[in-house]
Amino acid sequence: MLVAELEFDLDVFSGPFDLLLTLVLREEVDLRELSLAEVVIGYIDHLEARGELDLEATTEFIVLIAALLELKSRLLLPGEEIDELLELEPDEAAEELLARMLEARRYRAAATYLGQLITLAPAVRYREAPLPPELRRADLDDAPPGIWDAASLGKAIAGLLVRPPQLDLSHVLVARVSVAERIAHLRQMLRQAVELSFDDAVSGADRMTVAVTVFALLELYKRGELSWDQAEPFGEITVRAMKRPAAGARA
Amino acid sequence: MNSDLARTLEALLFLSSDSLSVEELAEATGAGDEEIAEALVELEQAFAPGQRGLLLREVAGGYTLASDPLAEDAARALLGRTRHGALTPAQLETLAIVAYLQPVSRPEIARIRGVNAESPVATLLDRSLISESGRSEFGAVLYATTSLFLKVFDLRSLEDLPDPAQWDATDEEAGELRDRLLAAGEHRSGATVE
Numbered sequence: 001m002l003v004a005e006l007e008f009d010l011d012v013f014s015g016p017f018d019l020l021l022t023l024v025l026r027e028e029v030d031l032r033e034l035s036l037a038e039v040v041i042g043y044i045d046h047l048e049a050r051g052e053l054d055l056e057a058t059t060e061f062i063v064l065i066a067a068l069l070e071l072k073s074r075l076l077l078p079g080e081e082i083d084e085l086l087e088l089e090p091d092e093a094a095e096e097l098l099a100r101m102l103e104a105r106r107y108r109a110a111a112t113y114l115g116q117l118i119t120l121a122p123a124v125r126y127r128e129a130p131l132p133p134e135l136r137r138a139d140l141d142d143a144p145p146g147i148w149d150a151a152s153l154g155k156a157i158a159g160l161l162v163r164p165p166q167l168d169l170s171h172v173l174v175a176r177v178s179v180a181e182r183i184a185h186l187r188q189m190l191r192q193a194v195e196l197s198f199d200d201a202v203s204g205a206d207r208m209t210v211a212v213t214v215f216a217l218l219e220l221y222k223r224g225e226l227s228w229d230q231a232e233p234f235g236e237i238t239v240r241a242m243k244r245p246a247a248g249a250r251a
Numbered sequence: 252m253n254s255d256l257a258r259t260l261e262a263l264l265f266l267s268s269d270s271l272s273v274e275e276l277a278e279a280t281g282a283g284d285e286e287i288a289e290a291l292v293e294l295e296q297a298f299a300p301g302q303r304g305l306l307l308r309e310v311a312g313g314y315t316l317a318s319d320p321l322a323e324d325a326a327r328a329l330l331g332r333t334r335h336g337a338l339t340p341a342q343l344e345t346l347a348i349v350a351y352l353q354p355v356s357r358p359e360i361a362r363i364r365g366v367n368a369e370s371p372v373a374t375l376l377d378r379s380l381i382s383e384s385g386r387s388e389f390g391a392v393l394y395a396t397t398s399l400f401l402k403v404f405d406l407r408s409l410e411d412l413p414d415p416a417q418w419d420a421t422d423e424e425a426g427e428l429r430d431r432l433l434a435a436g437e438h439r440s441g442a443t444v445e
Contacts, residue, residue: 094432101428102420103363109418110347111340114404118338121405124306124317125326127268 003060008042011035021064024071031072040065177209182216190226190241198228198237256282257293264294270313270398311401312408336378345371346380350400351415354384354393 006017012033013020023029043061047053189196202210220226228239259280263271276287291314298307305316318326345368348360360368372394375381384395406412
């Protein structure tokens, strides 16, 4: 079945598709009032009813509906000069057109005048050569060679290329202590004594080292190398080596 | 024998390809405006038509030397080209709009002419009759006429251009045009109803 022969029953139109197209193009059906979604749904219904997809007919339909959509969007979107004129009442449009024609007429006449002027102008010629260099106040084209040292360009870029001085970060606390170091430290102490006080393990150390040592304790506890007791909050922590060191523990 | 100042001005005019204003001449020579004006009168007499092969002309906001039209044929033979090529009606129309409404943008020129102005604007720019002169508040390039325009049309300044209102349609003509437009409109709307 040809797309053109498809019957549609729409709000503003009822009949075959080709008649709809004709009426739209002759502006007897207002495209702005025509629901194109309805047309598409109608076509999909038709496809379902047929139960098979005629590729050629469907393609034709898509092309037609796309053209209608474009046409409709142009009608709906204002901004084009022609549309502006169409929106005006005939009288207004005529006045607008008249104003433009009168304005154009003025400058067309001015153009004619200029055209005459150019033929009336005396047949004289003027010097076209530019001023000789020595008369110019300043012109780089004619600057004597070497007035600027090329090295000055190098200097200019060199300032940008110099590596900035290293920032002094001594006032910033940098973590210089690692968990591995503190683990080694604890193992060393536990080798000398079965039991030790945490305070002894971190005597004289800064806060960062104390904190890292706590991590080392937790790590060694996890590995089963030690355990500890604390009688009360903030009280002394007693660290004890476990009897059986973990296999593969480093010395 | 002319005064030293008159001869100095003659030399400056000979050397310069641009028209030189009284101010520029005064600044270059250190003379006062009045002395310059007197010296120019001297030069005008010295270069009066028929005296020399050059003429002293006041054009494009200043004074300049020009060849006597007497020499035009020989000059064309020597230089092998005409003074300036003819301008098409579209170029003249565009130039007229720029001359009267400057600075003016290309869209504005197109609006008045009712046709795209790209090509004539490009040609006029190419021939240095107009040049870019800033931007409109909407960012469109604005165009103005150049000193070459004044020279080609033999104008001392833009004020030498006549009032364009003189070419406007009379009320009678405008009324006639309006009637014709309305008649055409009715004819058209009648045609679509059929």
